[in-house]
Amino acid sequence: MKNPRTIQIAIIAGIVLLVGFLFSRDIKGLVKSKEENAAAMPAEQPQATSLNLAEVSATAKNLVSNAAANEFKILEQAYQKAAGEEKVNQAKVLAKKWDDLEQPVPSALYLEEAANGQPTLVNWLNAGDRFLKAFDSTQDSLVKAEVLQKANGAFGKAIALDSTNLDAKTGMGITIVNGLGAPMQGIAMLLDVVKQDPKNFKANMNLGLFAIKSGQFDKAVTRFEDIINKIKATPDAYFYLATAYESLGQKEKAVNAYLQSKKLAANPTLSSFIDKKVAELKK
Numbered sequence: 025m026k027n028p029r030t031i032q033i034a035i036i037a038g039i040v041l042l043v044g045f046l047f048s049r050d051i052k053g054l055v056k057s058k059e060e061n062a063a064a065m066p067a068e069q070p071q072a073t074s075l076n077l078a079e080v081s082a083t084a085k086n087l088v089s090n091a092a093a094n095e096f097k098i099l100e101q102a103y104q105k106a107a108g109e110e111k112v113n114q115a116k117v118l119a120k121k122w123d124d125l126e127q128p129v130p131s132a133l134y135l136e137e138a139a140n141g142q143p144t145l146v147n148w149l150n151a152g153d154r155f156l157k158a159f160d161s162t163q164d165s166l167v168k169a170e171v172l173q174k175a176n177g178a179f180g181k182a183i184a185l186d187s188t189n190l191d192a193k194t195g196m197g198i199t200i201v202n203g204l205g206a207p208m209q210g211i212a213m214l215l216d217v218v219k220q221d222p223k224n225f226k227a228n229m230n231l232g233l234f235a236i237k238s239g240q241f242d243k244a245v246t247r248f249e250d251i252i253n254k255i256k257a258t259p260d261a262y263f264y265l266a267t268a269y270e271s272l273g274q275k276e277k278a279v280n281a282y283l284q285s286k287k288l289a290a291n292p293t294l295s296s297f298i299d300k301k302v303a304e305l306k307k
Contacts, residue, residue, distance in 0.1 A: 080129055080130045084129070092125065103118060109141075109142065111141055112137075115138040119131045119138065129167065129171065135151040136155075144185070145192075148179070149191050156198060172203065176200075179196040190221055194214065197217065197227070200213065232251065236268060236271075245272070258288065262284040266278045275306075279302050279305050282298045
């Protein structure tokens with residue numbers, strides 16, 4: 025019989041592989057034993073570097089085509105010359121262009137500029153969401169720390185404008201769970217969101233992920249089954265349900281959930297991964 029800890033490590037390796045191309049949350053190093061989780065203090069964030077918009081944009085332009093880079097230069101010149109509402113609108117245009125090219129860091133920084141110039145609830149929520157996307161996508165630990173802090177700040181400003189807004193509370197809870205405070209404080213915020221809006225997909229998903237992280241696989245199963253049956257049957261919900269089933273040793277249920285994830289995602293890389301996973305479980 026395989027050691028449960030070995031099984032958990034194998035599961036996490038699979039999650040890390042998959043999350044890079046499909047899912048919205050970065051859960052590398054997710055599973056810990058309950059004892060380990062109970063004793064753990066909030067992880068100290070790496071010393072964050074100060075993200076400079078001009079430097080980030082310059083780096084990002086090296087990752088796109090020459091035509092796209094030239095287009096950005098023209099848009100940046102217009103942004104620099106603009107003022108007031110026009111500057112806010114130019115920042116949003118640049119943010120959208122960067123987001124279309126899957127470059128969330130410069131996109132988030134421009135949305136932050138837009139929110140600073142026009143500090144509305146919607147603008148701060150958009151900035152916070154994009155910083156979370158940047159947090160998920162980057163592998164640079166210093167950048168991750170910086171964008172997570174910026175997401176936390178953006179959602180904090182959104183809450184200051186409307187303390188009842190569930191999107192702001194959800195975003196703030198996610199940043200706390202990921203290291204900016206005591207995890208249970210963030211969980212309490214997410215639970216409050218779900219209490220007010222039982223079908224809130226983002227809050228429920230993150231509660232399910234935390235259940236996996238803390239080794240509470242039975243609770244994770246309940247959470248992801250509820251998401252699939254009552255909210256939205258997505259590839260990632262099925263994948264995490266399969267992960268929880270596998271951790272509980274329920275191989276047949278894990279196989280079925282993995283196959284549902286494969287069917288809904290219709291992604292060749294995911295399909296290959298799940299085929300290997302299913303073959304292992306059927307041995």
